[in-house]
Amino acid sequence: xxxxxxxxxxxxxxxxxxxxxxxxxxxxxxxxxxxxxxxxxxxxxxxxxxxxxxxxxxxxxxxxxxxxxxxxxxxxxxxxxxxxxxxxxxxxxxxxxxxxxxxxxxxxxxxxxxxxxxxxxxxxxxxxxxxxxxxxxxxxxxxxxxxxxxxxxxxxxxxxxxxxxxxxxxxxxxxxxxxxxxxxxxxxxxxxxxxxxxxxxxxxxxxxxxxxxxxxxxxxxxxxxxxxxxxxxxxxxxxxxxxxxxxxxxxxxxxxxxxxxxxxxxxxxxxxxxxxxxxxxxxxxxxxxxxxxxxxxxxxxxxxxxxxxxxxxxxx
Numbered sequence: 001x002x003x004x005x006x007x008x009x010x011x012x013x014x015x016x017x018x019x020x021x022x023x024x025x026x027x028x029x030x031x032x033x034x035x036x037x038x039x040x041x042x043x044x045x046x047x048x049x050x051x052x053x054x055x056x057x058x059x060x061x062x063x064x065x066x067x068x069x070x071x072x073x074x075x076x077x078x079x080x081x082x083x084x085x086x087x088x089x090x091x092x093x094x095x096x097x098x099x100x101x102x103x104x105x106x107x108x109x110x111x112x113x114x115x116x117x118x119x120x121x122x123x124x125x126x127x128x129x130x131x132x133x134x135x136x137x138x139x140x141x142x143x144x145x146x147x148x149x150x151x152x153x154x155x156x157x158x159x160x161x162x163x164x165x166x167x168x169x170x171x172x173x174x175x176x177x178x179x180x181x182x183x184x185x186x187x188x189x190x191x192x193x194x195x196x197x198x199x200x201x202x203x204x205x206x207x208x209x210x211x212x213x214x215x216x217x218x219x220x221x222x223x224x225x226x227x228x229x230x231x232x233x234x235x236x237x238x239x240x241x242x243x244x245x246x247x248x249x250x251x252x253x254x255x256x257x258x259x260x261x262x263x264x265x266x267x268x269x270x271x272x273x274x275x276x277x278x279x280x281x282x283x284x285x286x287x288x289x290x291x292x293x294x295x296x297x298x299x300x301x302x303x304x305x306x307x308x309x310x311x312x313x314x315x316x
Contacts, residue, residue, distance in 0.1 A: 003303040004254045005029040011038025016260030025052040028295045031308045033062040036113035049124045056125045057310025060133035071112040077105045089138035096145040114157045133309035135163035142205035151216040161219040161312040166206040169228040199227040226256025233287040259288035
């Protein structure tokens with residue numbers, strides 16, 4: 001099995017993204033998932049190509065309808081508030097469930113995001129290059145309501161591979177669906193879980209995602225991890241992440257990371273992402289240093305080499 005380490009949230013801000021590029025240049029990570037509406041997306045993609053050896057096959061799109069500004073700039077969109085900002089991961093899921101978010105608004109926004117990223121890629125590397133891999137910010141693309149139409153729409157946009165976040169490290173995947181939904185409403189069950197109930201829900205939803213997207217011709221990594229590392233990065237968690245039960249099988253093992261340099265608090269900035277708590281968390285630098293140490297210590301050698309997004313399509 002080959003190892004594919006992906007750095008999410010590329011373009012979110014200068015500090016996080018600089019750390020991602022340093023890790024990419026040093027082969028600590030192998031691909032990036034790009035926020036089309038990030039603070040510095042286009043600038044840092046160009047910098048990555050010019051100064052860090054970034055290749056178009058290392059670029060995936062981090063589809064986003066939960067945080068930050070909409071690219072559509074339509075204040076009448078069901079996706080945004082009165083200022084044109086997305087509503088947040090919980091509110092978006094609730095409104096998808098109630099039908100308050102329309103398919104037309106979702107497709108309009110995602111079309112703009114993919115086309116925007118493709119225009120940057122073509123501007124840097126020339127015509128003929130385009131993004132082929134996708135995943136979703138806050139895993140919104142696993143929501144059952146959006147799975148009814150998303151696969152065919154994304155395929156028509158030229159996307160051919162997708163992350164399937166069935167995380168083997170997350171507890172609760174062996175519990176029947178109806179029982180699991182009941183247990184999630186009980187505080188004692190939630191408190192006993194080693195990870196987040198939200199992440200357990202995402203992993204369960206991804207079981208359906210794998211079936212639906214595969215039926216539309218999408219290539220999907222054989223195995224996935226990263227949700228547990230997101231919550232509590234530590235040497236022990238990293239060691240577990242790099243020891244999947246499917247290590248001896250064929251295919252690609254995708255590991256989601258949220259590395260980068262911790263962004264300092266700047267009270268004078270009005271940028272959307274720059275002051276978010278997640279980017280200011282010391283866990284971003286901690287996770288970056290943990291993966292650097294793993295690379296230096298040769299822990300990647302347990303795999304049959306490494307892969308980028310371009311390698312996924314070579315499996316077909």
